[in-house]
Amino acid sequence: GKVLVLHGPNLNLLGTRQPEIYGYETLDDVDSALREKAILAGWDIHCLQSNHEGELIDAIHTARLDGTVAIIINPAAYTHTSVAILDALNAFEGKVFEVHISNVHQRESFRHHSYVSLRADGVIAGLGTRGYRAALDAVIEATQPT
Numbered sequence: 578g579k580v581l582v583l584h585g586p587n588l589n590l591l592g593t594r595q596p597e598i599y600g601y602e603t604l605d606d607v608d609s610a611l612r613e614k615a616i617l618a619g620w621d622i623h624c625l626q627s628n629h630e631g632e633l634i635d636a637i638h639t640a641r642l643d644g645t646v647a648i649i650i651n652p653a654a655y656t657h658t659s660v661a662i663l664d665a666l667n668a669f670e671g672k673v674f675e676v677h678i679s680n681v682h683q684r685e686s687f688r689h690h691s692y693v694s695l696r697a698d699g700v701i702a703g704l705g706t707r708g709y710r711a712a713l714d715a716v717i718e719a720t721q722p723t
């Protein structure tokens with residue numbers, strides 16, 4: 578079983594970018610913890626961060642065909658703008674979990690709407706970086722690794 582973790586724009590700055598909102602954990606810390614958890618549960622995991630919408634879409638297309646059974650995605654600002662990422666996720670047949678580090682509903686109103694939520698099987702917001710681990714737990718518990 579394979580799970581894909583996608584991080585959208587600016588998340589490469591995690592740990593140094595507005596730490597009062599996003600915390601002090603780096604993206605490497607997040608991905609390392611996810612890898613460890615996945616491997617212990619017998620899952621294959623692939624983590625990718627991109628600042629480019631098309632690169633995220635290409636990764637979703639690859640996931641359609643390579644046996645990926647679930648995608649955990651923090652689309653970052655593309656959450657609120659990207660019909661193209663929504664369309665790509667609609668072409669993917671596995672589970673989709675949307676993660677936001679911050680509680681987007683407590684922030685500016687432009688962050689309250691998510692295109693990706695129209696497709697997501699589950700949404701986690703406001704748990705900090707542990708939201709990614711919670712999403713992976715959901716994948717492990719809810720999905721057969723095959």
Ligand code: DQA
Binds near residue numbers: 586654678680
């Ligand atoms: C975010 C919330 C988005 O509104 C923002 O643009 C981000 C990160 C989060 O993880 O809280 O870049 O997705």
